[in-house]
Amino acid sequence: MSHKIYTEKWAKDVHFSIEYTSHIHHEESPFQTIDFYQSETLGTFFTLDGLMMVNQKDEFSYHDMISHVPMSVNPNIKRVLIIGGGDGGTAREISRYPHVNQIDMVEIDERVVKLSIEYLPQTASKLETDERIHLYFEDGVAFVNQKEDGYYDLVLVDSTDPIGPGEGLFSKQFYDDCFRILTDDGILINQHESPYFDRDKKEMIRAHKKIKELFPIAKVYQFHQPTYPSGHWLFGFASKKLDPIKDHKPDLWEELDLDTRYYNSDIHKAAFALPTYVRKALKNNE
Amino acid sequence: MKLDQTRIPLYHEHIDYVLTDPSVNFDVPGHKHGRSFPDFYKQMMSEQMLALDINSSKTMDNLSNPIGVIKEAQELAADLFQADQAYFLVNGSTSGIQNMILASCNPNDKIIMPRNMHKSAINGLVLSGALPIFIYPEIESDLGISMGMSLENVKKTIDEHQDAKAIMILNPTYYGYTSNIKEITEYAHQFGIAVLVDESHGSLFALSDKLPLSGLEVHADMVTISMHKTGGSLTQSSILFHNEGLISASRVRSVINLAQTSSASYLLMSSLDVARYQLANHPEMIDDLISLSDYVRNEVNKIEPLFCPSEELLNHDTIYDFDQAKIVIDVSNLGYTGFEVVDLLQEEYHTQLEVGETNVILAVIGLGDDLKTVEVLLSALRSFVKRYNKKRKTKYSSVNIHVPITLRTPREAFFSKAMMVTLDDAIDKIASDQIMVYPPGIPLAIPGELITKQMVEEFHFLLQMESQLIGCTMIDEIPYIRIMKEGI
Numbered sequence: 001m002s003h004k005i006y007t008e009k010w011a012k013d014v015h016f017s018i019e020y021t022s023h024i025h026h027e028e029s030p031f032q033t034i035d036f037y038q039s040e041t042l043g044t045f046f047t048l049d050g051l052m053m054v055n056q057k058d059e060f061s062y063h064d065m066i067s068h069v070p071m072s073v074n075p076n077i078k079r080v081l082i083i084g085g086g087d088g089g090t091a092r093e094i095s096r097y098p099h100v101n102q103i104d105m106v107e108i109d110e111r112v113v114k115l116s117i118e119y120l121p122q123t124a125s126k127l128e129t130d131e132r133i134h135l136y137f138e139d140g141v142a143f144v145n146q147k148e149d150g151y152y153d154l155v156l157v158d159s160t161d162p163i164g165p166g167e168g169l170f171s172k173q174f175y176d177d178c179f180r181i182l183t184d185d186g187i188l189i190n191q192h193e194s195p196y197f198d199r200d201k202k203e204m205i206r207a208h209k210k211i212k213e214l215f216p217i218a219k220v221y222q223f224h225q226p227t228y229p230s231g232h233w234l235f236g237f238a239s240k241k242l243d244p245i246k247d248h249k250p251d252l253w254e255e256l257d258l259d260t261r262y263y264n265s266d267i268h269k270a271a272f273a274l275p276t277y278v279r280k281a282l283k284n285n286e
Numbered sequence: 287m288k289l290d291q292t293r294i295p296l297y298h299e300h301i302d303y304v305l306t307d308p309s310v311n312f313d314v315p316g317h318k319h320g321r322s323f324p325d326f327y328k329q330m331m332s333e334q335m336l337a338l339d340i341n342s343s344k345t346m347d348n349l350s351n352p353i354g355v356i357k358e359a360q361e362l363a364a365d366l367f368q369a370d371q372a373y374f375l376v377n378g379s380t381s382g383i384q385n386m387i388l389a390s391c392n393p394n395d396k397i398i399m400p401r402n403m404h405k406s407a408i409n410g411l412v413l414s415g416a417l418p419i420f421i422y423p424e425i426e427s428d429l430g431i432s433m434g435m436s437l438e439n440v441k442k443t444i445d446e447h448q449d450a451k452a453i454m455i456l457n458p459t460y461y462g463y464t465s466n467i468k469e470i471t472e473y474a475h476q477f478g479i480a481v482l483v484d485e486s487h488g489s490l491f492a493l494s495d496k497l498p499l500s501g502l503e504v505h506a507d508m509v510t511i512s513m514h515k516t517g518g519s520l521t522q523s524s525i526l527f528h529n530e531g532l533i534s535a536s537r538v539r540s541v542i543n544l545a546q547t548s549s550a551s552y553l554l555m556s557s558l559d560v561a562r563y564q565l566a567n568h569p570e571m572i573d574d575l576i577s578l579s580d581y582v583r584n585e586v587n588k589i590e591p592l593f594c595p596s597e598e599l600l601n602h603d604t605i606y607d608f609d610q611a612k613i614v615i616d617v618s619n620l621g622y623t624g625f626e627v628v629d630l631l632q633e634e635y636h637t638q639l640e641v642g643e644t645n646v647i648l649a650v651i652g653l654g655d656d657l658k659t660v661e662v663l664l665s666a667l668r669s670f671v672k673r674y675n676k677k678r679k680t681k682y683s684s685v686n687i688h689v690p691i692t693l694r695t696p697r698e699a700f701f702s703k704a705m706m707v708t709l710d711d712a713i714d715k716i717a718s719d720q721i722m723v724y725p726p727g728i729p730l731a732i733p734g735e736l737i738t739k740q741m742v743e744e745f746h747f748l749l750q751m752e753s754q755l756i757g758c759t760m761i762d763e764i765p766y767i768r769i770m771k772e773g774i
Contacts, residue, residue, distance in 0.1 A: 074762065075706070075708075075761065075766075076708050076761075076762070076764050098711075099707060099708065099711045185762060242762070249761065252705075252706050252766075255703075255704065255705040255771075256705055257703070257705075257771070
């Protein structure tokens, strides 16, 4: 077997490598470099600008945790905005809730969506079949800026890292708009980077600081994403009044009988318990 | 009456067995004549009463298959109330109502019933799998309470559902109002439909010509009375009467034994025997109760602006007759709701009423009342009106009647998977729980019924009016109800 290896640099001297069986697709979109690969262990996976985005084997942890945590805190979510999420996995999880009426997905790069539909139906299949999902191929920052006040019950920022097209999604202006377009019961979940390697840690602290200044409730929760740098990843939970633990409604969620692989009502609570070094890092910068 | 009603066989055997029988007990209950209870409890409850808490035996008979003193006591009750059979119940009239439905209906059989029936009837539908055909009672708009069924409506419903196995009649409603039970029974019987009477609130009807007609006086097939409510026995003791014909005695027996305890309390059963004895031998007690109640009604009507309705409300149909001992008082001109008045009467005057609703309160006059006790009630009301009269009218929000669309039997809906959704998301879904609204104490939906847009609008309106909605949960200030998961 020839050695075809994809390598991602997690830190200046730490690397993560996958031996792939085929390089399915490569292209330069107007926004970023997109590559799709096939691996024996991880299945199909794709990278943006050389960073692992989604693979068939562990995408469930990310998509479970970004979706079901807010959905089990506010069981009356009707309108959902997904910023990014071009692979469709987040929209797929949200679409499992029958009471959701509208799922708007704003992805800057149409090519990511088109390629995901072609090569990664595991995550993208709902994008074309669920009538509640509306796709907008435009800049998320501009989209939220133009949206009316109090429109969405849930905003999910399913973005890449704050370098390249994801950058604006970590700005103060963007979070201001998110706050404004959320209802009083609204919840904002954002991709919150990782506490472990320095570069990710810096972004984690920056994001938390901005959100904390805006939202009365701003918590961070963790999950295990083996193919993301260090495998230890975070989401931010921000809202105007609902607390992710005090207002958690496990009984209602359990009744929905959703078959999940990562999320469950015990994990929900546990995810908000952070290691001491993470707590310190977040607290020192408040 | 053919039997000697001065006898109290169960009571006497009970006392003899405990007080004079020299046997040492090696059967249950393990407290052995109360000896293992702590002293404070023995003193409070009296050692004698604790000793009277015994189990069934050859001497004391067995409620599951009575062949001795319980049988005799039941025969005396049947004799007094003029029924073929009487069955003592130790789990209240709830079990009686459920037994009546189970005895007359198999799964998917139709049963006609008024929409304002007790929750135990809905539970009886869940247990039996019967399919309810509802008749809406009249809602008296000034009082805001539900009344009887109109005869015309009953006839029309029977004509449309001639295959129904049973019809249930509420005799009387919680507030003491009755339907034309005689003609309803006669009409149903023409079609071979069994007549089941929920006479929980009318235990004395069969024993007095001055009270409304009893189901027993019109030869209904089964009648349940709550002896413990107004008949003078201990709480939880009721009697189920059966007249043979459409429903067999063996079916009734086996239905009763389905859910009845095999350790029935002798305290409860003896109290039924004694209450029957007293009613049989002291009919003047009922006459006194009626005079006393009439006195109370007159006196209440002297207290402006209270109003205590009586004969003038009767319309020979949906308000065919009324129970004088239920003192319904319209308090809506005070500017308080009935709920508030009941609470204030308790807090300020130590006077506990039966119930309050938006426009009315209900005081029950019982066999144990006399001029002295009712004077407490009257002076409390007089003083209350002086102190609290806001001199304006509280508004009653009337409930629109929806003809229910039944898509599943209550049993199917009950045993299906359910989930909570917001009211608005429940439109076009099937209810899995009962949703009740007070006033007027009528279910808006029962398990198996379609929740319509119109119904949801009604819910929202009622919530705004601060009506009491049971079966509706507020979560983050949004109303949720439980629906069947199937079909979503």
